[in-house]
Amino acid sequence: MTETHSTSRATEPVASGIPDGGPPVGEPRPGPFPWLTAELRGSWMETRTAKTLLLSVPGWTGHDPGQHVDIKLTAEDGYAAQRSYSIASASAQGWLQLTVETVSNGEVSPYLVETMDPGDKLQLRGPLGGWFRWTERLTEPALLVGGGSGIVPLMAMLRQRIQSGVATPFHLIYMARTPDHLFYANELYTLMQSHAGVTIDQLYSRSGLPDDSRPPGRLNLDDLPTPTAEPSAVAPRVYVCGPTGFVENAARLLQARGHQSDTIRTERFGPSGG
Amino acid sequence: MSVISRGFGSKRAAADPRIPPGQYRTEDFPVLSAGPTPHLDTAVWALDITAVDGTRHTLSWQQLMELPDEELTVDIHCVTKWSKLGTHWRGVPVTALLDAAQFDTEDTHYALVHSYGGYSTNFPLEDLLDGKAWVVFEYDGKPLAPHHGGPARLLVPHLYLWKSAKWINGIELRPDDRLGFWESLGYHAYGDPWQEQRYVGD
Amino acid sequence: MELSDLAVDGNAIAGSLAEIFAVDVTSAQVQCDQCGATHPLADEKAYVRGPGSVLRCANCSAVLARFVKARDAIWLDLRGSTAWQIRTRT
Numbered sequence: 060m061t062e063t064h065s066t067s068r069a070t071e072p073v074a075s076g077i078p079d080g081g082p083p084v085g086e087p088r089p090g091p092f093p094w095l096t097a098e099l100r101g102s103w104m105e106t107r108t109a110k111t112l113l114l115s116v117p118g119w120t121g122h123d124p125g126q127h128v129d130i131k132l133t134a135e136d137g138y139a140a141q142r143s144y145s146i147a148s149a150s151a152q153g154w155l156q157l158t159v160e161t162v163s164n165g166e167v168s169p170y171l172v173e174t175m176d177p178g179d180k181l182q183l184r185g186p187l188g189g190w191f192r193w194t195e196r197l198t199e200p201a202l203l204v205g206g207g208s209g210i211v212p213l214m215a216m217l218r219q220r221i222q223s224g225v226a227t228p229f230h231l232i233y234m235a236r237t238p239d240h241l242f243y244a245n246e247l248y249t250l251m252q253s254h255a256g257v258t259i260d261q262l263y264s265r266s267g268l269p270d271d272s273r274p275p276g277r278l279n280l281d282d283l284p285t286p287t288a289e290p291s292a293v294a295p296r297v298y299v300c301g302p303t304g305f306v307e308n309a310a311r312l313l314q315a316r317g318h319q320s321d322t323i324r325t326e327r328f329g330p331s332g333g
Numbered sequence: 334m335s336v337i338s339r340g341f342g343s344k345r346a347a348a349d350p351r352i353p354p355g356q357y358r359t360e361d362f363p364v365l366s367a368g369p370t371p372h373l374d375t376a377v378w379a380l381d382i383t384a385v386d387g388t389r390h391t392l393s394w395q396q397l398m399e400l401p402d403e404e405l406t407v408d409i410h411c412v413t414k415w416s417k418l419g420t421h422w423r424g425v426p427v428t429a430l431l432d433a434a435q436f437d438t439e440d441t442h443y444a445l446v447h448s449y450g451g452y453s454t455n456f457p458l459e460d461l462l463d464g465k466a467w468v469v470f471e472y473d474g475k476p477l478a479p480h481h482g483g484p485a486r487l488l489v490p491h492l493y494l495w496k497s498a499k500w501i502n503g504i505e506l507r508p509d510d511r512l513g514f515w516e517s518l519g520y521h522a523y524g525d526p527w528q529e530q531r532y533v534g535d
Numbered sequence: 536m537e538l539s540d541l542a543v544d545g546n547a548i549a550g551s552l553a554e555i556f557a558v559d560v561t562s563a564q565v566q567c568d569q570c571g572a573t574h575p576l577a578d579e580k581a582y583v584r585g586p587g588s589v590l591r592c593a594n595c596s597a598v599l600a601r602f603v604k605a606r607d608a609i610w611l612d613l614r615g616s617t618a619w620q621i622r623t624r625t
Contacts, residue, residue: 085622090553096336129550133335134342138357138414143547164361174340181338187549189559190577303542325578329543365585366541369596412586451598480541495586515586519603519610532605 087123087189094131094182095119099175100154105242109160109208110172111147114183121150122186123194124215125298125326128157131182132167142167145212145300145326146186149222158242160208191326193298195223202284202295202318203231204309206264208328209301210235210242216298217250217257226256230295234262234278234305278309283316296322303327349418351408353526356416362481363415367514370479371449371500378484380468381503382434385441390434397468397485400425400433405467407490409497410526422488424469427461427504436506443510446487447503454496454513455522456489458506465491468501493524493531545576545590547583551602555609558623565590566617569597576619590616 097114104110126146133139148156161172175181193201193216201220203213210233220229235241241261251259262282263275273282286294297318299309306327313323342357352358375394382390402425410416431438444456460466466489470477477483482499489496495515516522521530529535549561561577572594579599580591587603587610599616603609613619 087559090557090559092550092553094336127546127549131335132338132341135337136342136357137335138342139335140342143550170338170341175338176340179339180336182336184550184553187553187559188546188561188577189549190561190575191546303544325544326546327542327544329541363584364541366582367585367587367589368582368591368598369542369580413584514601515603518587518601518612519605519608520586535606 087126087192088120088186092184092187094184097181097183099177099179099181101177102175105158106240108172109158109242111156111158111242112171112175113154113156114181115154116183117153119151119153119155121152122146122155123192124149124219125192125212125324126186126188127212128155128183128185129187130157130167130171131184132170133182140166143187146215147211147218148215149218158208158211158214188326191298191300191324193219193296195219195225195227197296198227199293200228200230200295202297203229204234204278204283204297204299204313205231206234206278206301206305206309207236207240208242209299209305209326212300212326213298214243220257221250221254228256228258228295230258230260230284232260232262232282234264234301236265237263237275238268278305278312280312280315283309283312286317286319286322294319294322296324298324298326300326301328303329351418352416353410354529355414355531356410356526357414359415359417361415362417362420363411363413364480365411365413366480366499367452368450372479373449373484373500375484378502380430380485380501381447382430382436383503383505384434384436385506385508388436390436392430392433394484396433397425397430397470400429402470403467405469405488407488409488409490409494411494412520412524412526412531416526421473422467422469423471423474424467424485424488426464427466427468427487428463430468430504431462438506440508441506443507445505445507445511445513446498446501447505448498449500449502452498452500452514454487454498455510455516456492456496457510457523460489460492461504465489491525493521493526495520496524541584542580542582542591544593545579545581547581548576548588548590548602551588551604554604555611556621558621560619560621562622564620565599566619567592567595567597567599568615568617570595571617 097116100115101113127143131141144157147158159171162168205213267275306325378394380392408418444458469488470485486499487501552560563576566573574593579593582589590600601612
């Protein structure tokens with residue numbers, strides 16, 4: 060199936076999740092986005108402080124990777140709190156995964172990571188965010204630059220690429236503080252070994268592994284490829300995600316490397332990541 | 334219809350007469366903001382007090398420090414539903430500031446308070462006088478941190494905390510009421526937590 | 536944790552705005568009244584933890600828009616932004 064970006068479809072967007080009959084390349088699933096009830100089915104730790112939650116959501120028709128959900132928790136006394144989390148999984152009907160980092164003194168993340176048990180419920184709405192989004196219909200290579208928990212929506216993009224079977228070249232640059240802070244370590248390793256079109260550069264900012272060729276440190280110009288360095292020599296779509304400081308630094312460096320600003324999409328998680 | 338998340342918020346029991354209706358007690362001091370935190374040098378800090386006729390009296394940091402200050406321990410209530418009990422501050426009563434400006438307050442029934450960065454909030458003037466409001470510069474015995482409104486913020490504990498303007502830089506005395514930043518966008522003009530006056534019409 | 540700036544970006548208000556806009560507005564091009572800079576809403580600074588949400592220019596920090604979800608109403612103030620261009624079809 061070939062796609063060009065200027066194609067306009069005759070059919071109206073359909074929120075059915077059927078890949079070929081779905082919305083055109085440029086349009087996300089339309090609202091409204093009512094609050095849906097989600098139930099925790101399972102969870103596992105990615106690091107000592109971050110957990111992936113597998114949520115069953117009746118009525119959920121899928122999403123485009125990069126999008127997020129708003130989560131709402133309500134206590135028995137009526138108190139409610141709301142936060143946004145990027146979806147970690149590839150698109151699916153009726154379920155999704157989130158990976159949540161515990162924020163010390165946070166209100167919502169400690170509940171999700173430390174308290175919530177299988178069978179417990181929360182409310183969510185989405186998928187939200189049409190800007191920071193990738194779909195398998197996009198044919199340019201993708202350059203993904205993630206810092207810390209910014210890896211989450213980028214992992215959704217990588218998982219979607221694998222699930223959809225497209226051959227789009229993907230290059231992920233993932234900056235973590237230390238090897239103990241890595242999310243999805245085994246899966247990323249396996250993906251890179253088994254998929255020719257996927258390249259992953261693992262960088263560390265505080266401390267790394269003994270035989271690392273790059274010493275640990277903040278992202279710098281040499282860590283980033285030029286627009287024509289990708290195998291196909293086609294300028295990639297760039298997605299940058301992480302804490303605000305990381306994103307601003309990365310975006311600046313990418314432009315210094317020659318990436319045009321209109322090829323770069325960013326999502327800032329704020330100082331602590333959410 | 335809300336879905337209850339088992340085990341969420343169970344530490345927030347609010348059966349305490351010091352907690353206004355609809356509020357929940359916290360031991361934290363959440364940082365909420367409408368914009369970037371200004372970083373202000375006390376060497377150039379100024380508080381403009383403007384009279385109804387437009388006369389302006391400007392207070393420097395040095396002059397603020399020379400005014401009589403006092404320690405106070407008060408409960409604070411944020412409209413986002415958290416209340417923090419027994420917070421310790423040091424500051425100058427607003428009454429003392431207005432006395433220093435020596436303005437005639439006869440035609441003055443209201444005040445619009447301004448902050449560095451453009452924030453504003455409005456009051457009946459009497460809610461800033463007689464031991465009800467201070468310009469505070471210390472929290473918990475230490476200089477007030479920028480993210481909590483330092484070097485100086487307004488503190489008006491009997492009203493919701495959005496009225497306690499951080500980074501205060503002006504008090505505009507007025508004959509009529511003019512709604513401030515949140516009051517002009519759906520929040521209650523007065524904001525008494527004990528009457529749960531959160532929004533317009535409450 | 537650096538507390539000097541609590542800004543996230545416009546992606547964070549997608550959910551709130553979805554309550555009133557029929558199409559996704561994170562892709563809207565927003566022009567600042569103060570400095571004239573235009574950015575996608577997703578790239579503008581957003582302050583979301585207070586009584587309401589404030590959208591500020593990524594270039595000069597001037598207020599572009601404010602949003603409050605009150606008890607029975609949503610309040611929206613778009614003063615500060617010259618124009619929003621919201622694509623309805625790409």
